[in-house]
Amino acid sequence: MTATLDRPAHHAAQRTGNLTGTWQLVRLALRRDRVILPLWILLLSFTPAGSAGAYDQLYPNPAEREMLSATLGANPSVAVVYGPAFDLSTAGGFTAWRMGSFLAVFIGLMAVFTVTRHTRAEEDTGRLELLSAGVLGRYAALTAAIVVSGGTSLIVGFAQAGSLVGTGLPAAGSWAFGLSTAAAGLVFTAVAAVAVQVAEYSRTANGIGATVLGAAFLLRAVGDSTTDVTWLSWLSPVGWAQQIRPYAGERWWVLALPVVLTLVLAAVAYSLLPRRDLGTGILPPRPGPSAAASSLSSPLALAWRLHRGALIGWTVGMAVVGATFGSIANGIGGIVGASEQTRQMFEKLGGSSGIIDAFLATMTGMFGMVTAIYGVQAVLRMRSEETAVRAEPLLATRVSRLRWTLSHLTFALLGPVFVTAVAGFAMGAGHGLRVGDLWGTVADVFGGTLVQLPAIWVVIGVAMVLFGVLPKYTILAWAVAIGCVLLTLFGPILGLSEAFLNISPFSHIPKVPGGDVTAPPLLWLSAIAAVALVAGLAAFRRRDVG
Numbered sequence: 001m002t003a004t005l006d007r008p009a010h011h012a013a014q015r016t017g018n019l020t021g022t023w024q025l026v027r028l029a030l031r032r033d034r035v036i037l038p039l040w041i042l043l044l045s046f047t048p049a050g051s052a053g054a055y056d057q058l059y060p061n062p063a064e065r066e067m068l069s070a071t072l073g074a075n076p077s078v079a080v081v082y083g084p085a086f087d088l089s090t091a092g093g094f095t096a097w098r099m100g101s102f103l104a105v106f107i108g109l110m111a112v113f114t115v116t117r118h119t120r121a122e123e124d125t126g127r128l129e130l131l132s133a134g135v136l137g138r139y140a141a142l143t144a145a146i147v148v149s150g151g152t153s154l155i156v157g158f159a160q161a162g163s164l165v166g167t168g169l170p171a172a173g174s175w176a177f178g179l180s181t182a183a184a185g186l187v188f189t190a191v192a193a194v195a196v197q198v199a200e201y202s203r204t205a206n207g208i209g210a211t212v213l214g215a216a217f218l219l220r221a222v223g224d225s226t227t228d229v230t231w232l233s234w235l236s237p238v239g240w241a242q243q244i245r246p247y248a249g250e251r252w253w254v255l256a257l258p259v260v261l262t263l264v265l266a267a268v269a270y271s272l273l274p275r276r277d278l279g280t281g282i283l284p285p286r287p288g289p290s291a292a293a294s295s296l297s298s299p300l301a302l303a304w305r306l307h308r309g310a311l312i313g314w315t316v317g318m319a320v321v322g323a324t325f326g327s328i329a330n331g332i333g334g335i336v337g338a339s340e341q342t343r344q345m346f347e348k349l350g351g352s353s354g355i356i357d358a359f360l361a362t363m364t365g366m367f368g369m370v371t372a373i374y375g376v377q378a379v380l381r382m383r384s385e386e387t388a389v390r391a392e393p394l395l396a397t398r399v400s401r402l403r404w405t406l407s408h409l410t411f412a413l414l415g416p417v418f419v420t421a422v423a424g425f426a427m428g429a430g431h432g433l434r435v436g437d438l439w440g441t442v443a444d445v446f447g448g449t450l451v452q453l454p455a456i457w458v459v460i461g462v463a464m465v466l467f468g469v470l471p472k473y474t475i476l477a478w479a480v481a482i483g484c485v486l487l488t489l490f491g492p493i494l495g496l497s498e499a500f501l502n503i504s505p506f507s508h509i510p511k512v513p514g515g516d517v518t519a520p521p522l523l524w525l526s527a528i529a530a531v532a533l534v535a536g537l538a539a540f541r542r543r544d545v546g
């Protein structure tokens with residue numbers, strides 16, 4: 001009977017080819033992501049148009065625009081964060097400089113998460129194996145994920161171009177800007193396609209994709225901040241997005257670089273796919289011991305085993321980034337004079353007093369926002385354990401739901417403490433060694449990173465509420481984290497109201513070093529985080545597992 005049923009399916013798959021079922025999987029992916037993808041599109045598509053519209057209000061006369069180009073645009077330390085400024089005398093050129101690099105990073109994150117969610121994560125849960133038992137082509141799942149991720153990237157790029165043209169900016173520069181963002185999304189779609197073939201688990205694939213994205217941003221930052229190794233920027237897909245030079249004499253030929261890299265990586269992914277079994281990766285798994293170690297006798301020990309790889313990876317990555325930015329912070333003093341107008345410009349970029357302090361405060365704020373993503377990842381690990389039916393057998397023992405949840409929350413809440421502390425120490429040490437005041441600088445920067453923790457915990461608390469109340473929509477925690485980052489980075493430049501900016505917890509964090517630390521905002525944020533965590537825990541104790 002089994003042979004009778006299997007043979008028609010096998011022959012049908014042979015007749016229709018390896019892409020059988022691709023369109024059905026695309027529809028399924030769009031249905032599953034009917035909330036998260038529109039949020040990504042809205043957040044990434046229309047933010048640049050708001051920045052372009054606010055440019056005339058921020059810099060209304062030619063004198064201020066000329067000073068903007070002479071100060072911020074010419075300073076290599078600012079280029080670390082925002083990239084090279086090719087033309088700050090126009091709204092389009094300012095928007096491309098202020099947002100191009102960050103939008104390339106965010107759309108890269110979207111691409112990595114989307115491809116992994118609909119390929120490797122489906123294999124982890126066993127759903128893809130069930131679908132493959134029917135008439136489903138070998139390459140259908142990968143192709144569907146690439147279509148969804150790549151299509152979303154193109155929609156974002158076209159929407160950016162259309163909205164920028166709608167603000168009155170030149171069409172050529174607007175299309176160059178939109179296509180540069182879309183090209184970055186396509187590249188990291190292909191990067192994720194390779195990662196899901198190499199890795200055996202979805203979290204590892206996400207880690208590989210995020211590592212490549214972080215390395216691309218770091219290459220661009222180092223290349224743009226020095227005259228000795230500017231060629232490093234040309235090794236980065238994030239750097240390519242800016243080297244297209246929207247609104248500054250567009251270089252259309254640069255678009256060929258991400259297109260070629262996308263095709264090459266996609267070809268690699270398709271060539272690797274038939275070389276592995278379903279549910280496995282190209283890299284062979286390390287065989288475990290025949291019996292569990294005594295150190296795994298508690299939920300906390302198991303949680304450490306599950307979280308340690310991500311925690312170590314985040315710590316090392318943030319340490320490298322912190323040391324890099326700290327070592328070049330002293331160059332910020334090369335800005336012309338110490339005029340009040342120059343200081344006001346840096347305040348708009350996130351600082352509060354002192355040019356170098358403003359740069360360091362901006363970087364500590366970015367460390368906090370990035371580390372919040374790690375916290376969300378740690379919370380979502382509980383959901384992945386639940387959907388993979390690994391949590392339910394554990395909870396069937398004497399382990400209570402509260403004990404199991406708190407074991408994971410220990411790393412979600414304390415992991416950011418360790419990551420931000422290491423990042424702050426590395427950046428403070430890098431700057432302190434340059435200026436000859438190691439421990440004083442380390443103390444200042446270290447404090448600037450630690451004050452970010454209440455805001456990070458608020459984001460983690462929201463993720464916990466989603467896990468406890470709306471488990472099927474826990475993925476929206478990513479939208480919350482990314483939304484807070486975008487609102488904090490771009491909200492002031494868009495001229496948004498104070499009430500709207502206050503939605504992001506990072507808007508309430510004091511700018512340290514250089515600013516005054518006041519306890520009430522930190523206490524209020526900590527209280528909100530505590531309430532959210534308790535509400536999430538209470539909701540999880542009452543709902544069904546799975």
